[in-house]
Amino acid sequence: MARLAGVSTATVSRAISTPSVVSEATREAVFDAVRRTGYQINMTARNLRRRRTGAIVVMVPDLGNPFFSRILAGIEHVAAPAGFSVLIVDTKQPHAEEGQLFTYLHNTRADGLISLDGSLPRALLERLDGSNGLPPIVFACEWMAGGLFSKVVIDNAAGAAMAVRHLHRLGHRRIGHVRGPQGNVLTSARLKGTRAALKELGLRIVPEWFFDGDFSLQSGAEAARAWLALQERPTAVFCASDQMACGFISELSMEGYSVPRDVSVVGFDDIDIARRFIPSLTTIHQPRNDIGAEAAKLLIERIGNGKAAAPAVEEVLPVELVARESSGPVVPH
Amino acid sequence: MARLAGVSTATVSRAISTPSVVSEATREAVFDAVRRTGYQINMTARNLRRRRTGAIVVMVPDLGNPFFSRILAGIEHVAAPAGFSVLIVDTKQPHAEEGQLFTYLHNTRADGLISLDGSLPRALLERLDGSNGLPPIVFACEWMAGGLFSKVVIDNAAGAAMAVRHLHRLGHRRIGHVRGPQGNVLTSARLKGTRAALKELGLRIVPEWFFDGDFSLQSGAEAARAWLALQERPTAVFCASDQMACGFISELSMEGYSVPRDVSVVGFDDIDIARRFIPSLTTIHQPRNDIGAEAAKLLIERIGNGKAAAPAVEEVLPVELVARESSGPVVPH
DNA sequence: CTGCGCTTTGTAATCGATTACATGCTAGCT
DNA sequence: AGCTAGCATGTAATCGATTACAAAGCGCAG
Structure with a gap:
C-alpha cells in the first residue's frame, strides 16, 4: 500500500486520517493508490491503537417489542454519521445473564452504552464502577434510581x-x-x-x-x-x-x-x-425517534469528553395527549 | 497482569483461550489474578491478531417496522452465544448511501453479513467481490436475484x-x-x-x-x-x-x-x-424468529469454514395460513 | 552566508493479545 | 546412566494502524 503510493506507511496514515498535514501531491498519490487497490482501512487495528472500539452498545429489554424499534432508528441515525457502530443486546434473552452482560458493558467492547432497560442488575454496575472499566452510560426511556447516570426520558x-x-x-x-x-x-x-x-x-x-x-x-x-x-x-x-x-x-x-x-x-x-x-x-x-437521537447525542458527547466524568444530565422530552376514538363521553346505561 | 500471576504474557493468553494446554496450577494462578484485578480481555487486540472482528452486520430495510424486530431477536439469540456481536444498519436511513454501506460490508468491519434487504445496490456487491474483501453474506426474507448468495426465505x-x-x-x-x-x-x-x-x-x-x-x-x-x-x-x-x-x-x-x-x-x-x-x-x-436464527446459524457456519467459498445454500421455511376473523364467506348485498 | 523555523516525510515504538519457535524439565524406555 | 518424547513455559515476532520523534528540505531574515 505504502509502496504503491511511493511513500511510507506513516504518510499513508496521515493522508487518510489527517489530510491537512500532507502535501497536495502526496495526498493525491495516496488517494489514487487507495482507489486503485480498493483499500479499506482496518478498523480493528485503528481502534486498538486509538484505544477505542468505535461501537456503542444498546441494551434493549425486548427486541420483539415494536415500541423500541423507532428508538433504535433514532440512535442509529445519530451514531452512524458520527462513526459509531450500533451493537444491540437483548437483555431479556436467556443467555444474557449477568456475566454475559458484563462483558458487553466493559469498555473493551464498546465506547459507550445506551440502556433502554432500567432494571440492569445493580451489582453489575457496581462491579463496573469498581473495576473502573465503566464506559459512559446513558439511560433512555427507562432509568435506574439514584441519579448517578444521565438519562433521556419523558415525564x-x-x-x-x-x-x-x-x-x-x-x-x-x-x-x-x-x-x-x-x-x-x-x-x-x-x-x-x-x-x-x-x-x-x-x-x-x-x-x-x-x-x-x-x-x-x-x-x-x-x-x-x-x-x-x-x-x-x-x-x-x-x-x-x-x-x-x-x-x-x-x-x-x-x-x-x-x-x-x-x-x-x-x-x-x-x-x-x-x-x-x-x-x-x-x-x-x-417522541420515540427523538428519545433515541438525544440519547445517542448525549452519549457521543460524553465519549468525546474523555474521562471528564461530567455530572449526570437529565433530559426530559415533552409528551402530549392524542385524543382519538377509543375514549368518549361516559354513556349512561 | 502476567506479573501478578507470576507467569509470562504468553501463558496468561494460553490460560484464557486454551485452558487445556497449561498446567492445573498455573491455570488457577492466572484465573485468580483475573478475578482479583477484574481483568477483561481486550477484544480489539484479540481480533486484530486473529484477523477477525467478532461482529456480524445485519442490514435492515427499515428498523421502524415491527416485522423485523423478531427476526433480529432470532439472530441475536444465535449470534451472542457464538461470540458474535450484532451490528445493525438501517439501509434506508439518509446517511446510508452506497459509500457508507460499503464500509460496513467490508470485511474489516464485520466477519459476515445478514441482509434483510434484497435491494442492495448491485454495484456495491460487485465492488466487494472485486476487492475480494467480500465477507460471507446470507440473505434472509428478501434476497437478490442470481442465486449467488445463500438465503433463508419462505415460499x-x-x-x-x-x-x-x-x-x-x-x-x-x-x-x-x-x-x-x-x-x-x-x-x-x-x-x-x-x-x-x-x-x-x-x-x-x-x-x-x-x-x-x-x-x-x-x-x-x-x-x-x-x-x-x-x-x-x-x-x-x-x-x-x-x-x-x-x-x-x-x-x-x-x-x-x-x-x-x-x-x-x-x-x-x-x-x-x-x-x-x-x-x-x-x-x-x-416463522420470523426461526428465519433470523437460521440465517445466523448459516452465516456463522460459513464464517467458521474460512474461505471455503461453499456453494450458495437456499433454505425455505414453511408458512401457514392462520384463518381468523378478517375473512369470511362472501355476503350477497 | 548562516541559522531559525516551518512544513513534509520517514523511522520506529506502540496499542494488547496470539502464536511460532525455542528451551527446560520430567518421565519412561533401553 | 543416557536418550527421547512430550509437556509446560518463556521469548519474541506479529496483526495493521497511529504517532512521538527525528530529520530533511525550504524560505526568509539578520
Missing part, C-alpha cells in the same frame, strides 16, 4: 395525569388503570401520576380497578378479563402501554363489548398502529 | 396462493391484491403467487383490483381509498403485508365499512398485533 407521571384528566373531562368518574410490570420504573412513575391525578380530581381510588400487566398485548387481554369479572366496573381505563390497550380492547371486542361505548380506553406510547387500531387509540405520544 | 408465492385459495374456498370470486413496493423481490413473488392461484382457480384478473402499496400502514389506507373509488369492487383483498391489511381495514372502518362484512381481507406476516386487531387478521404466518 411519565405527567403523561399519566394527562390521560386521567382527559377521561375526567369526558365525564368519567370511575377510572381504572392497567399497570406495567412489577418493579419497572415506568410502571411506578405512571402509577404515581395516575393516583395523583385521581386524588387531585377527587375521584375514587379503588384497588380492584388497578390491574396487573407487563406492557404486552397478552397482559392487556388478561386485564380485560379481570375488568369483565368486576361487579362495579370503571367506565374508563388508562393502560400504561398501547400494546396493553390494544389487547384490552381486543379481548373485550371478542366478548361483545365495544370501546368507547362500554368503556373508554387510553393508552401510552403512541406506537404506529395506535392511529390505525379500531377504534383508533387515544394515547400519550412519546 | 412467498405459495403463501400468496394459500391466501387466494382460502378466499376462494369462502366463496369469493372477485379477489384483489395490495402489492408491496415496486422492485421488491417479495412484491413480485407474492404477486406471482397471487396471479397463479387466481388463474388456476379460473378467477378474473382485473388490473384495477391490483393496488399499489409499500408494506406500510399508510399505503394500506391508500389502497382502501382506491377500493372505495371502484365501480365494481372485489369482495376480498389479499394484502402483501399485515401492516397494509391493518391500514386497509382501518381506513374502511373510518368510512363506515366493516370487515369481513363488506370485504374480506387477508394479510401476510402474522405480526404480533394481527391476532389482536379488530377484526383479528387472517394472515400467512412466517
Whole structure:
C-alpha cells in the first residue's frame, strides 16, 4: 500500500486520517493508490491503537417489542454519521445473564452504552464502577434510581395525569388503570401520576380497578378479563402501554363489548398502529425517534469528553395527549 | 497482569483461550489474578491478531417496522452465544448511501453479513467481490436475484396462493391484491403467487383490483381509498403485508365499512398485533424468529469454514395460513 | 552566508493479545 | 546412566494502524 503510493506507511496514515498535514501531491498519490487497490482501512487495528472500539452498545429489554424499534432508528441515525457502530443486546434473552452482560458493558467492547432497560442488575454496575472499566452510560426511556447516570426520558407521571384528566373531562368518574410490570420504573412513575391525578380530581381510588400487566398485548387481554369479572366496573381505563390497550380492547371486542361505548380506553406510547387500531387509540405520544437521537447525542458527547466524568444530565422530552376514538363521553346505561 | 500471576504474557493468553494446554496450577494462578484485578480481555487486540472482528452486520430495510424486530431477536439469540456481536444498519436511513454501506460490508468491519434487504445496490456487491474483501453474506426474507448468495426465505408465492385459495374456498370470486413496493423481490413473488392461484382457480384478473402499496400502514389506507373509488369492487383483498391489511381495514372502518362484512381481507406476516386487531387478521404466518436464527446459524457456519467459498445454500421455511376473523364467506348485498 | 523555523516525510515504538519457535524439565524406555 | 518424547513455559515476532520523534528540505531574515 505504502509502496504503491511511493511513500511510507506513516504518510499513508496521515493522508487518510489527517489530510491537512500532507502535501497536495502526496495526498493525491495516496488517494489514487487507495482507489486503485480498493483499500479499506482496518478498523480493528485503528481502534486498538486509538484505544477505542468505535461501537456503542444498546441494551434493549425486548427486541420483539415494536415500541423500541423507532428508538433504535433514532440512535442509529445519530451514531452512524458520527462513526459509531450500533451493537444491540437483548437483555431479556436467556443467555444474557449477568456475566454475559458484563462483558458487553466493559469498555473493551464498546465506547459507550445506551440502556433502554432500567432494571440492569445493580451489582453489575457496581462491579463496573469498581473495576473502573465503566464506559459512559446513558439511560433512555427507562432509568435506574439514584441519579448517578444521565438519562433521556419523558415525564411519565405527567403523561399519566394527562390521560386521567382527559377521561375526567369526558365525564368519567370511575377510572381504572392497567399497570406495567412489577418493579419497572415506568410502571411506578405512571402509577404515581395516575393516583395523583385521581386524588387531585377527587375521584375514587379503588384497588380492584388497578390491574396487573407487563406492557404486552397478552397482559392487556388478561386485564380485560379481570375488568369483565368486576361487579362495579370503571367506565374508563388508562393502560400504561398501547400494546396493553390494544389487547384490552381486543379481548373485550371478542366478548361483545365495544370501546368507547362500554368503556373508554387510553393508552401510552403512541406506537404506529395506535392511529390505525379500531377504534383508533387515544394515547400519550412519546417522541420515540427523538428519545433515541438525544440519547445517542448525549452519549457521543460524553465519549468525546474523555474521562471528564461530567455530572449526570437529565433530559426530559415533552409528551402530549392524542385524543382519538377509543375514549368518549361516559354513556349512561 | 502476567506479573501478578507470576507467569509470562504468553501463558496468561494460553490460560484464557486454551485452558487445556497449561498446567492445573498455573491455570488457577492466572484465573485468580483475573478475578482479583477484574481483568477483561481486550477484544480489539484479540481480533486484530486473529484477523477477525467478532461482529456480524445485519442490514435492515427499515428498523421502524415491527416485522423485523423478531427476526433480529432470532439472530441475536444465535449470534451472542457464538461470540458474535450484532451490528445493525438501517439501509434506508439518509446517511446510508452506497459509500457508507460499503464500509460496513467490508470485511474489516464485520466477519459476515445478514441482509434483510434484497435491494442492495448491485454495484456495491460487485465492488466487494472485486476487492475480494467480500465477507460471507446470507440473505434472509428478501434476497437478490442470481442465486449467488445463500438465503433463508419462505415460499412467498405459495403463501400468496394459500391466501387466494382460502378466499376462494369462502366463496369469493372477485379477489384483489395490495402489492408491496415496486422492485421488491417479495412484491413480485407474492404477486406471482397471487396471479397463479387466481388463474388456476379460473378467477378474473382485473388490473384495477391490483393496488399499489409499500408494506406500510399508510399505503394500506391508500389502497382502501382506491377500493372505495371502484365501480365494481372485489369482495376480498389479499394484502402483501399485515401492516397494509391493518391500514386497509382501518381506513374502511373510518368510512363506515366493516370487515369481513363488506370485504374480506387477508394479510401476510402474522405480526404480533394481527391476532389482536379488530377484526383479528387472517394472515400467512412466517416463522420470523426461526428465519433470523437460521440465517445466523448459516452465516456463522460459513464464517467458521474460512474461505471455503461453499456453494450458495437456499433454505425455505414453511408458512401457514392462520384463518381468523378478517375473512369470511362472501355476503350477497 | 548562516541559522531559525516551518512544513513534509520517514523511522520506529506502540496499542494488547496470539502464536511460532525455542528451551527446560520430567518421565519412561533401553 | 543416557536418550527421547512430550509437556509446560518463556521469548519474541506479529496483526495493521497511529504517532512521538527525528530529520530533511525550504524560505526568509539578520
